[in-house]
Amino acid sequence: MAFQPLSVGDILMLSQTAWKIGRAFNNGKNNAPAEFAEVERESNSLSESLKLVAETLHEDNSILSLADIKTKEAVNTILESAHKTLEDLESFVDRYQVIKKMDTGHGGFVVERSWSSVVLANYRTFKWTTEGGDIQALRNMLQMHVDCINLTMQALQSRSLARLEKTVVPMAENVASIHDSLTGDLGPKINDVHEVIMAIVSSTPSLEARSRKIESGHIRDSASTSSSSVSDRPLSCAEGRLLEAPQPTAKHDRTSLGQNRKMGKAPVRSSATARLASNEEFLDFGEEHQARTVEWDCVAGSPEKERGNISDSKALCASPRDSAYAGEESSRRASWRRESATLPALFKTVGDDHSASVGSSPDLEDEIEDFAPPLPLKSTRRRPPPPPPVRTPPEPRMHSQLLPPPAMDAYEGPHPVATPSTILSALQRTRSDVDERTQLARFAVKIPHRQTIQLEAHGKNDGQKFEKQLLRNAAILCDVRGRLVEFAHINAEITDERYKIEMKEACKECRICVIRKRENREHGGTRVVTSVWSLADDHESRLQQKLSEFQETVPYCSCFEPEKVSLQATDEAEISLKFHTEEWGAMLKDEKKTNWVNYYFATEADAVSFQSAVFGRTLLGSFRTTKTTVIHEGLKGAFAFEEQFANIEMLRLWEEDGVETPGAAGGVMALMHISSNFGEGWARWWINNSRQHVRIKEDGSKHARVKGIDVTVVRPGATARQAQRARSASLGIAAPHSKAAEKDAVLKRVNGVKIEFKEQQERIRFVKAAKEAQGRSMPLPECKFALEGRPQGNI
Incomplete structure (x- = not known):
């Protein structure tokens, strides 16, 4: 089958899907946990990245069209992985978000989407990805997609086929196994992709975009203003100082790639650059290359706790559509990804720069300066990196060590001055490690295994489609x-x-x-x-x-x-x-x-919601009882035997909405299952009926007397036909055989019960709820017959 990559329209649709998902995590943000805001921020960042990739492909598609089939498939694999994640997440959002009607207070209503209470209560234990990851794994996966797509976009803008291949192929080979749920946990696989991303970042020159000017409401391309000269501007006084390695960053520090800086705030340059400061060509070239900020610890192979992420910076990821967007200065509002799009001619591949000879050009030290890892803005002294350690072949089943020289504690001696040979050898070591890491990842993915995962993913998609049709x-x-x-x-x-x-x-x-x-x-x-x-x-x-x-x-x-x-x-x-x-x-x-x-x-709250939906009434409360007996009034009650009305049962209070029982909206009904020795079905009576006042009185620590009810119970053993004829006779409905109806009358009337609750707290709750209901008494229709139904015990 011919290879069919995603079109520009498909990528824009993915961007729209990511934006909708971000809006979904923004709904109900007042009651949502903090993790939802992080997922929303990453979704918005992914939406922006996909949009910029689509714009890049739309402006000039010649670079990707000239690439070989392997490179095209790698780019498509990266985009398809993001498509799979967004599709699964969209299905999850549609499944667990509910639509509610909110009253505006002016006779109308608005429709709002919000997360169900089940998600908000159990979001930490939910499986947010089809691979079984939690919400933190979902956030890390979205970050991974943002990083991969950003590097792909920069490689496309570099107009270099060599850089495009060296960037997308290693990432695609590791991204391909992310959605494989049978090859291990999701976290280690995301870390492997992150290491490859950091290796590519460390081995690729970080080029800074020019400052852009805003005139007449339009953002001009900085390439059009490159004719301005800076020869009349004096160099910074710190440019002649030595290089000094920065301190290791904290656990959660992140890198900031390509962040725009104001003119005059550039960090100090190396000593090799200072020696060429008097050269006019260097002055013209130095304006275009400002300092970058790349932490030494943020390189593939570094410890996980010290490794950063290129998309976690608030200044880079926040967008006006993000709820966490706080509003920065106008110089920081522009996205770094859009800034990088203004200088496509300045992107170079590592292979092109590495192929240059040391003495082939008088401006070699200018190019080498681009390769030197820059340092934070606050550093005032710099020192060159030590000579690279001896390269050893990697052990099997182990990650390649790609730590740069300043991050290694083994070297304690004085640091020599940086030279072109030391920097180029370090770049060669980094490139070879990335190639070996890529080969290991290539052999780890097996074709039959992928086919199995595709079948399972197809089954999950069918299940999701079934639920969409059902709802x-x-x-x-x-x-x-x-x-x-x-x-x-x-x-x-x-x-x-x-x-x-x-x-x-x-x-x-x-x-x-x-x-x-x-x-x-x-x-x-x-x-x-x-x-x-x-x-x-x-x-x-x-x-x-x-x-x-x-x-x-x-x-x-x-x-x-x-x-x-x-x-x-x-x-x-x-x-x-x-x-x-x-x-x-x-x-x-x-x-x-x-x-x-x-x-x-x-x-228990889920069980209450389920009972209310099935019975068609709102369950106000459930109270455990151990025994309920019949109360006989007058002299007869003193000599009558005790009749057990109910055994160990639940006494529940329901509020009518007027749908199941017309004209009873607002009525509170008591419901209890009758003992099989006394009668059949369920007994129910009104609590707040103004036509028939029910008296509730406490009797001891666990007992309560309920009088004034009128419940008609069918005696045990009566057939359904006998019960129906007896009810018709009691209601005064003419029957064909009135004598037979009277003879078959097998009904018993109950006017009061004595309830024994399991605990004193249960009795207190019942009496309190009944008193509150009787505070809003209303005329209600008759409710004197027990409901039909024969529960057969607690199975």
Whole structure:
């Protein structure tokens, strides 16, 4: 297949994607962690770098078009790696960002995108990359892409095919293994690429762009103003001093490549330069080459804790679109990458300068000065580097040592004066180390291994496409994290009823969503279906459970595990669990029938959100109880036996929104599962109904009496037909056989219960919540019958 590199339009689209990702990490920045601002800054820097590369290719594409196929493939590999990272990150943003309607206070609303509470609570443990890296690894990967693309852009602007090849080929061979999730951790691989980048930086002359003038609102190219002479300007008084090596930098110091400086603030020059200060040609040439700042420790092969990064400087990475942009002086606002674009003719390759003879030109010392590593602005004395140490062949499976001479502590003697031979030999040593490092990286990447990774990446992309189709035009009622989803399976081989039910795993480490979406009917037409979707993080499982369209689905909450919520089958039919394939709309992979499904969530708050979405009401609070008995009024109660209304159950308070129960918006309802020995289903009653006042009184440390309720419970063993006829008779609805309805009346009325809570704190919380609800009493419709449903215990 013919090689097809990315076009200029594709690169601009990547720049737009990086900018959108930066905006996504800027949303909700008041509540977002500090790491989000760092990712936003790196995304904006990557957007700017991609934009400048596209502009460079658009202005003059002859350099890349003249390169060989190996160089073109290397450039395309670097851009494709950034494309892969941005595509995965964009999918992550679409997956975990929610859309909220914010009231403006003037009768309207605005739509805002923000991160879900799950991401903000667990962002440190999330896998932000498809290779399994955390948010710090994501930031380092974005920095790596910025560095690689910046060096590629400078090589393209140098108009030298030799420099372009020596720059992009070593980087591409190491970048190719970044997305390989089966060859080790992501951090060491990013460090390997960083070492290659620093090796290229240390072996390439760092050229400073000229100062640009702004006239009539346009930035002029500094090359057009190169005719100005500086012969009338006296040299700095510090230019004749000796070179002095800087001190090692701190752990988090970063290098600053190509940073613009004002005229007159250039650092001191070497003694060899001072000897040529009287030469007119040197004066004309010296104006074009200002001092650069490159730390000695920021070279490939240096310790990781002392190694810098060319894109971490705030002055270089901040942009007006960055939320962390603080606003610098106008001389520092211009990007160094744009400054470098003004002097394409000054870029030289190491090979071209190395091929020059020592005595071939009287201006050789001027060129050698460009190769000498410059020092920070604050240094007043400089000393030349010591002679290079003896070169030894690298050991197998070890990184090449590329430390420059001033960074090595082995040399304690006096430092000789820098000469052309010492500097050129150091450059030759650096170039040979980079070549050996590149060869080792080339053999480490295997073709069959790459094919395996491509297949896995294809599977992940299919899973992401499935989720995009699922969430398209859908109302997301709940989006939380789940640890495990299991369902009940009846083993027919076991005859003992106590052991024949076993729980089978359906999905683990997943995203659980309650989604309301329009679907097509089998025989034409559409309908709105509410389903619970479980989407595994490894994209291996996609589980769907449709909720009933005609009956309420009451979630069953465990007293012993607050993170566990169970859903049971209704009277209509069993629960159907559908296992979907990677392709949206394709045939099902499998389908299981069950009567019970358990959902285990990451936190208790996630379980509360899930219950509210399934039941259609807002869960205000859950209170653990150990026993609930019936209260009999009057003389009958003194001689009646104690009837147990409920066992160890959860008493929950729900707030109505007026959708599930028309005319009940704002009502607070109590819900509790009834004991199987007393009745069937769930008992519920209003707390703040002004038509029927409920009295709540504390009775001891753990007890509370609730009187004034009116709950009708179906006796145990009654059939659904008997229960329906009894309810019709009690409501005064005419029945065909009224006598049979009265005979089949198997209802019991409860007007008061005594609740024993598990702890005193539980009772205090319940009484307080009930009193607050009764403070806003309102007329509510009748709620006297227990909900249907037969939970079969805490499976």
